[in-house]
Amino acid sequence: MEHRLLIELKNxxxxxxxxxxxxxxxxxxxxxxxxxADEADRSVLELTVFSERPGALLKRQLxxxxxxxxxxxxxxxEPWVRELNKPSIARTQ
Amino acid sequence: MSARPEAAISVRSGAQxxxxxxxxxxxxxxxxxxxxxxxxxxxxxxxxxxxxxxxRHEQGAALAADAYGxxxxxxxxxxxxxxxxxxxxxxGIANAFMDSVPMVVITGQVATALQGTDAFQEVDIFGITxxxxxxxxxVREAADIPAIVAEAFQLAEQGRPGPVLIDFPKNVSTxxxxxxxxxxxxxxQAPQPEAAAIAAARDMLAQARRPLLLAGGxxxxxxxxxALRRFAADSRIPVVTTLKGLGVVPTDExxxxxxxxxxxxxxxNHAVQNCDLLMVVGARFDDRATGQxxxxxxxxRIIHVDIDAAEISKLRQAxxxxxxxxxxxxxxxxxxxxxxxxxxxxxxxxxxxxxxxYDAPGEGIFAPALLRDLSRMGGEDMVIxxxxxxxxxxxxxxxxxxxxxxxxxxxxxxxxxxxxxAAIGVKVARPAARAVCVTGDGSxxxxxxxxxxxxxxxxxxxxxxxxxxxxGLVRQWQExxxxxxxxxxxxxxxxxxxxVARAFGxxxxxxxxxxxxxxxxxxxxxxEGPAMLHVLIDPRENVWPLVxxxxxxxxxxxxx
Numbered sequence: 258m259e260h261r262l263l264i265e266l267k268n269x270x271x272x273x274x275x276x277x278x279x280x281x282x283x284x285x286x287x288x289x290x291x292x293x294a295d296e297a298d299r300s301v302l303e304l305t306v307f308s309e310r311p312g313a314l315l316k317r318q319l320x321x322x323x324x325x326x327x328x329x330x331x332x333x334x335e336p337w338v339r340e341l342n343k344p345s346i347a348r349t350q
Numbered sequence: 351m352s353a354r355p356e357a358a359i360s361v362r363s364g365a366q367x368x369x370x371x372x373x374x375x376x377x378x379x380x381x382x383x384x385x386x387x388x389x390x391x392x393x394x395x396x397x398x399x400x401x402x403x404x405x406r407h408e409q410g411a412a413l414a415a416d417a418y419g420x421x422x423x424x425x426x427x428x429x430x431x432x433x434x435x436x437x438x439x440x441x442g443i444a445n446a447f448m449d450s451v452p453m454v455v456i457t458g459q460v461a462t463a464l465q466g467t468d469a470f471q472e473v474d475i476f477g478i479t480x481x482x483x484x485x486x487x488x489v490r491e492a493a494d495i496p497a498i499v500a501e502a503f504q505l506a507e508q509g510r511p512g513p514v515l516i517d518f519p520k521n522v523s524t525x526x527x528x529x530x531x532x533x534x535x536x537x538x539q540a541p542q543p544e545a546a547a548i549a550a551a552r553d554m555l556a557q558a559r560r561p562l563l564l565a566g567g568x569x570x571x572x573x574x575x576x577a578l579r580r581f582a583a584d585s586r587i588p589v590v591t592t593l594k595g596l597g598v599v600p601t602d603e604x605x606x607x608x609x610x611x612x613x614x615x616x617x618x619n620h621a622v623q624n625c626d627l628l629m630v631v632g633a634r635f636d637d638r639a640t641g642q643x644x645x646x647x648x649x650x651r652i653i654h655v656d657i658d659a660a661e662i663s664k665l666r667q668a669x670x671x672x673x674x675x676x677x678x679x680x681x682x683x684x685x686x687x688x689x690x691x692x693x694x695x696x697x698x699x700x701x702x703x704x705x706x707x708y709d710a711p712g713e714g715i716f717a718p719a720l721l722r723d724l725s726r727m728g729g730e731d732m733v734i735x736x737x738x739x740x741x742x743x744x745x746x747x748x749x750x751x752x753x754x755x756x757x758x759x760x761x762x763x764x765x766x767x768x769x770x771x772a773a774i775g776v777k778v779a780r781p782a783a784r785a786v787c788v789t790g791d792g793s794x795x796x797x798x799x800x801x802x803x804x805x806x807x808x809x810x811x812x813x814x815x816x817x818x819x820x821x822g823l824v825r826q827w828q829e830x831x832x833x834x835x836x837x838x839x840x841x842x843x844x845x846x847x848x849x850v851a852r853a854f855g856x857x858x859x860x861x862x863x864x865x866x867x868x869x870x871x872x873x874x875x876x877x878e879g880p881a882m883l884h885v886l887i888d889p890r891e892n893v894w895p896l897v898x899x900x901x902x903x904x905x906x907x908x909x910x
Contacts (some may be wrong), residue, residue, distance in 0.1 A: 270488055271476060278480050317660035323485045323505060 260312030385431025388458030412442020417775030433471030448762025484512030567594025568632020597751030737793030767796025
């Protein structure tokens with residue numbers, strides 16, 4: 258199953274490696290990856306991943322990371338680019 | 351506090367700021383080993399007020415800090431230099447990560463200008479440890495140290511605890527900067543369980559006829575034992591625990607059925623397989639606990655209560671997931687159910703049917719009986735730290751605990767070599783505790799150098815070394831599942847462990863016959879200072895029962 262995620266990261270050392278590493282270690286294969294540093298202190302990482310495991314589980318695991326400000330999970334096939342113009346993604350519990 | 355006059359002036363080195371920050375967090379003890387890149391920190395350590403415990407290997411320091419964190423519920427601190435010092439910490443960091451233990455790790459690093467040049471003793475410890483830390487930092491500016499340290503302790507200790515690494519380049523530790531103001535951190539609100547989730551769980555409890563409570567190590571981490579005991583007493587639901595959950599209800603509590611899982615009590619496993627509701631609190635469906643997951647608790651609906659939302663439905667779909675602080679969640683479930691007396695009676699019957707037996711034939715020492723006796727003689731202030739192997743499972747099965755902090759075991763990582771450094775951490779944190787390390791002849795050799803640490807600090811740690819001249823648990827699996835094709839498990843050329851202990855300045859005695867057990871344990875527990883009881887046991891002894899690999903928990907096998 259393919260999952261699409263928008264991950265808002267702090268621009269701090271290791272944030273990107275930490276997020277990408279977690280995705281792969283938790284059993285999700287990265288198919289596409291795009292990073293945009295929208296502001297000085299944050300970036301938005303856009304991923305398409307493939308796994309038999311649920312996307313919601315990966316979302317919760319990413320949300321545990323201190324560098325991650327928010328995660329949006331989309332299972333639909335809508336274009337992603339418009340999402341990048343949205344304001345900050347709130348961290349969800 | 352500091353004997354150094356410059357401590358009073360406002361310009362501080364990075365190393366001094368690090369020491370200041372640790373003291374500011376209330377740190378009293380640190381475990382470590384010095385070396386090149388961390389030397390400025392060790393220079394600032396002298397007369398700082400911090401007590402440094404010099405372990406004889408960085409892994410020992412990390413595992414001691416792990417145990418210190420477990421029993422204090424505050425971050426244990428360990429320190430090592432760059433390169434091999436840092437990589438030697440990794441097992442201890444991973445151990446803390448897997449068991450959700452608060453720890454702050456400080457590693458020296460080569461100077462910033464040398465990073466990325468393959469400099470002497472340079473490794474990317476930040477990168478190496480990314481999968482096994484809760485968070486990590488590289489200190490780039492000395493002025494950032496107070497804020498980094500404050501945040502590191504907050505992250506390590508709050509929510510689901512874990513290790514946090516601070517990599518400290520040498521040029522940053524020697525840089526002189528105006529002392530920055532004390533950091534102000536926003537207090538992190540502990541996540542509270544949602545009312546809707548509590549309501550859903552209450553409904554399920556009300557409907558259940560055969561409910562069972564499974565308590566894990568998260569209960570003790572959350573300091574929620576009292577809430578759990580309140581809930582268990584109120585609901586009268588039978589209780590089983592994971593390895594790390596042992597002690598959250600007293601072993602002698604009538605409703606307690608034992609540890610579940612691969613080497614669990616058959617009563618606990620039968621209860622899990624027959625319950626219609628399993629309420630899991632602070633546990634994570636580890637494969638050693640569940641056996642074949644598809645057949646685990648096959649007739650049960652699941653309530654999963656955990657502070658970490660990412661654990662809920664990770665392996666087993668929860669019918670009700672309650673994410674948040676455990677104590678308020680448990681209190682919110684009081685009065686939700688009254689257990690059917692027939693179910694309680696059935697659980698009681700299983701408990702009686704599968705009670706441990708100690709009538710092993712022969713004159714040799716039967717390790718389960720020895721550990722039962724140790725537990726009885728050790729008393730309420732005994733803390734047992736285990737290594738990993740057969741002896742670890744025997745401790746879990748045959749020792750009684752009234753508090754989860756009486757039993758420290760490497761649960762998630764299964765680290766041979768944990769026991770002795772862990773006992774050091776316990777004794778430093780709680781000098782009044784009776785710290786007993788139960789180890790095996792394989793495990794003790796993993797960190798035997800820490801006998802020198804016992805002697806150096808006069809730490810009154812007692813060691814029970816169960817010596818079967820083999821890697822017993824591996825040998826057992828080779829016997830049962832690999833057609834007795836024994837491969838690299840023979841340790842019959844072990845050294846004379848009692849002589850080794852005495853060479854380190856630790857008193858030691860060897861016993862091999864059953865009628866020596868009482869006097870041996872009395873000698874050990876009464877000895878002045880650190881001591882080892884070296885116990886020779888039958889290499890053919892196995893741990894029973896056992897759930898074979900790939901089988902469900904009710905398919906456990908017993909001694910033939």
